[in-house]
Amino acid sequence: MQEQEIELLQLIEKNANLEPSKIAKLMAVSEEEVRELLRSLEEKKAILGYSTLIDWAKVVQKEEVTAMVDVKVQPARGSGFDKVAERIYRFPEVKAVYLMSGAYDLSVSVEGKTMMEIGRFISEKLSALDSVLSTTTHFVLKRYKHDGIILDDEDDNDKRMVVTP
Amino acid sequence: MKKTSFLSKQADSLQPSGIRRFFDLAAQMEDVISLGVGEPDFVTPWSFIEHSFHALEQGYTSYTENAGMLDLREEISNYLLGSFGVNYDAEKEIIVTVGASQAIDLALRATVNPGEEVLVVEPGFVAYVPTVSLAGGTPVTIQTRPEDDFKLTPELLEAAITPRTKAIILCNPNNPTGAALTRNELEKVAGVVEKHDLLVLSDEIYAELTYEDVHTSFPAIENMKERTVLISGFSKAFAMTGWRLGYATGPEEIIQTMVKIHQFTMMCAPTIAQHAALEAMKNGKSSVDYMIKSYKQRRNFIVSSLNEMGLSCPNPGGAFYAFPSIRETGLSSADFAEELLQEEQVAVVPGNVFGESGEGFVRCSYATSLKQLDEAMRRIKRFVDRRI
Numbered sequence: 031m032q033e034q035e036i037e038l039l040q041l042i043e044k045n046a047n048l049e050p051s052k053i054a055k056l057m058a059v060s061e062e063e064v065r066e067l068l069r070s071l072e073e074k075k076a077i078l079g080y081s082t083l084i085d086w087a088k089v090v091q092k093e094e095v096t097a098m099v100d101v102k103v104q105p106a107r108g109s110g111f112d113k114v115a116e117r118i119y120r121f122p123e124v125k126a127v128y129l130m131s132g133a134y135d136l137s138v139s140v141e142g143k144t145m146m147e148i149g150r151f152i153s154e155k156l157s158a159l160d161s162v163l164s165t166t167t168h169f170v171l172k173r174y175k176h177d178g179i180i181l182d183d184e185d186d187n188d189k190r191m192v193v194t195p
Numbered sequence: 196m197k198k199t200s201f202l203s204k205q206a207d208s209l210q211p212s213g214i215r216r217f218f219d220l221a222a223q224m225e226d227v228i229s230l231g232v233g234e235p236d237f238v239t240p241w242s243f244i245e246h247s248f249h250a251l252e253q254g255y256t257s258y259t260e261n262a263g264m265l266d267l268r269e270e271i272s273n274y275l276l277g278s279f280g281v282n283y284d285a286e287k288e289i290i291v292t293v294g295a296s297q298a299i300d301l302a303l304r305a306t307v308n309p310g311e312e313v314l315v316v317e318p319g320f321v322a323y324v325p326t327v328s329l330a331g332g333t334p335v336t337i338q339t340r341p342e343d344d345f346k347l348t349p350e351l352l353e354a355a356i357t358p359r360t361k362a363i364i365l366c367n368p369n370n371p372t373g374a375a376l377t378r379n380e381l382e383k384v385a386g387v388v389e390k391h392d393l394l395v396l397s398d399e400i401y402a403e404l405t406y407e408d409v410h411t412s413f414p415a416i417e418n419m420k421e422r423t424v425l426i427s428g429f430s431k432a433f434a435m436t437g438w439r440l441g442y443a444t445g446p447e448e449i450i451q452t453m454v455k456i457h458q459f460t461m462m463c464a465p466t467i468a469q470h471a472a473l474e475a476m477k478n479g480k481s482s483v484d485y486m487i488k489s490y491k492q493r494r495n496f497i498v499s500s501l502n503e504m505g506l507s508c509p510n511p512g513g514a515f516y517a518f519p520s521i522r523e524t525g526l527s528s529a530d531f532a533e534e535l536l537q538e539e540q541v542a543v544v545p546g547n548v549f550g551e552s553g554e555g556f557v558r559c560s561y562a563t564s565l566k567q568l569d570e571a572m573r574r575i576k577r578f579v580d581r582r583i
Contacts, residue, residue, distance in 0.1 A: 041492070052569070055499045056492040192542055193218040193231035195321045195370075 034059070038067050039076065044178075046080040083179055096125075096141050096170040097148050099156065100134040102163040111135060114161045123151050134166070145169060205328065212321045213548030217532060221542040228571045230559040231542040233370065235434040235515070237489075237562075240482035243435065243471045250470035257466065261458040262450075263291025263442070264469050270476035271442055279402065279412035281425065283444040290453050291464045291472075295400045295428040295441035296322060299364070301453040302396050302424045302443055303330035311361035316347050317550025318371050318518075320398070323364050332361070338552035341520065344509050345372040345552075349383045356387070362394035365413065368401040371549045371558035372518040373494075373511020378411040385416045395423045400441070403432035403483060405513040406491045414444075424449055429468075431515075432483050433475045438468040490515050493561040493568055500572040501559070504579050515562040518546065522555045524582040532557055539574035 037057055042048055050068065054061040071077045086094060103114045111129050118138055119127040126139040138156070142148040148167075157165050173181055200207070221227055262268065268285040275281050283289050292298040299322065307313060309331040315323045317336045327334040337355045339345040347365065365384070368375040376384070388395055397413035414420040428441025443453060457463075494511065501508040501519045508519035521531045528545035535541050546553030561568060 037488075037492075052496070052565075055496045056565075058495040058499070188229075188236065190229075190232050190234060190236070191218070192221040192227055192229045193214060193544060194233045195212065195214050 035067060035071060038064065083177060085181060093143065094141060095143065095145055095148055096139060098168045098170065099138040099140055099152060100166040101136040101138055103135050104161045104163055106161065117159055118156065121155060209325050209328065214321060214544060217544065220533065221536055224536065224540060227540045227542050228567050229542040230563060230571055231544045232560050232562060234436040235431065235486065235562045236564060237434040237486050239434050240479060242478055243474045246474035247467050247471040250467060255466055255470055259463045259466050259469055261463055262289065262454045263464055267291055267469050267473050270473060274476050275444065279410065279415055281412050281414045287447045288450050289442060289444045290450050290457060291469060292441045292443060292457065293461060293464050294430060294439045295398065295426050297461065298426045298441045298443035299396065299398065300326050301456055302426065303327055303332065304456055305449055305452040306394055307332035307361060310359060312357060312359045313361060314355050314363040316365060318345060318546060318553035319366055319549055320370050321548060336550060338550060340552065345369065345374045346376055346380060347384055349387045352384060352387045356391050360391065360393060362396060363388065364396045364398060366398040368405060368513025370401065370514055371516050371544065371546065371553065373514045373516045375405050375512030377408050381411055381413060381416055385419050388422065389418055393422065395419065396426060397423050398426045400427050400431050401514040402427060404487060404490060404515060406494060407512045421446055429472050429475055433479055434486060435471065435475065438471055440464055440468040440472050490561065493565060497559060497561045497568060497572065504576040505583050506579060515560055517559045517561060518556050519559065520555055521557055524579060528554055528557055535575065535578050539578045541571050541574050
């Protein structure tokens with residue numbers, strides 16, 4: 031059972047658009063079994079959602095700006111970093127938050143339409159939190175690979191000959 | 196002005212592979228989805244490629260030992276022991292070759308005398324028959340049957356043996372049928388082999404790509420190691436076809452004779468490919484496992500799709516080929532492949548190019564992305580629906 035769950039998750043991890051009928055063929059099980067597996071994985075929140083990776087630049091002239099912010103915080107007695115992290119990740123501008131080892135505590139990824147907008151968020155919201163001691167902001171200049179996917183991978187055509195022994 | 200042909204009679208009499216004509220046809224067309232390719236769609240795993248850059252930067256651009264770098268032979272020795280339980284001495288019983296193809300050629304040239312017969316199991320890889328001829332032997336084909344899932348049976352083997360029979364070439368898992376013999380089936384074959392004192396050239400290039408039973412290497416069967424040359428390489432499971440790197444293992448006497456021919460005709464396998472293979476042996480397992488898993492899923496997909504559309508296709512135990520029957524359509528293999536190519540731009544290989552018993556079948560390689568496979572199945576179904 032667990033092996034099937036893992037196989038199913040690995041299949042849809044790369045392609046959430048894969049139809050259950052196709053998954054059934056790939057795994058050599060019935061379509062009903064696939065739907066049942068999906069239902070149970072959703073129920074126990076192993077599957078949290080089915081998102082789509084979009085390169086917006088291909089569709090609209092929309093400049094998205096992303097910043098990775100290194101945040102040093104004052105942990106709270108009892109809850110450690112968790113409460114501070116929650117204060118931060120509740121903001122919709124924040125796309126990801128990780129607790130880090132090393133020179134700073136939280137790595138916060140922030141998205142906005144302009145650098146100004148992100149700057150405003152950091153100075154007015156993030157830095158203004160009592161427990162935040164300091165922030166260092168790094169703006170992303172170019173995305174090469176995201177979530178395991180190489181962007182603008184134009185050179186992925188099949189280089190094999192059409193028929194070989 | 197020259198008066199006669201300069202060609203040797205033997206070379207001139209070699210029949211060109213039936214695959215060639217079909218390749219020419221397919222190569223002229225556009226938007227072809229090819230299920231005709233006998234190699235992985237995966238590019239060589241990046242760490243192997245990156246390691247070869249490193250070796251080049253370090254200046255490894257000279258010849259290696261004739262038999263191949265000792266480090267690599269040691270890694271191959273460990274790998275074969277760990278994966279298949281066969282034990283070969285890296286110094287004396289292993290040779291690194293230019294693809295498994297050269298290993299087959301060397302093994303035949305090292306062992307076959309003029310007039311001796313070499314058994315070739317068909318449907319089979321197109322190079323065996325001509326390579327036996329070039330080595331001076333007489334190829335004798337054994338036609339396996341669809342009712343046996345194209346597996347070699349002891350009865351078929353026994354029936355093909357004459358006093359002149361020297362050796363048998365056994366490809367397991369098989370190209371083009373995907374048939375994979377189980378340990379039990381191999382033991383029965385081994386019984387006949389021992390009775391008639393035959394040499395076995397066991398081509399196990401697809402050994403890692405088995406999906407039902409764990410692969411049994413022929414020399415792992417009792418009493419077979421002393422009479423078996425095991426042939427394999429990096430092309431298929433490691434996705435390294437273009438690097439041209441294979442190997443053979445076997446009794447010292449045969450391997451050392453192969454090394455002798457190799458040193459005069461080839462010197463050594465390409466150095467840079469040997470370095471990439473070293474990385475493949477040391478750190479390649481997770482990449483290989485990932486590819487095997489993908490092939491298995493695609494096999495499940497293609498076999499159920501073909502059966503659903505009325506092309507009967509047994510579940511192949513290994514390699515990356517499905518070998519469905521196309522008899523229901525009333526077409527010959529060649530007509531099926533040609534009309535499918537013309538009407539739907541899907542390339543498959545007619546089964547008869549792999550031997551006469553392949554007539555009525557086509558080879559579909561599933562070493563192709565799921566997206567392409569899915570579209571190919573849609574097109575083949577449309578084609579078949581017009582015929583059945």
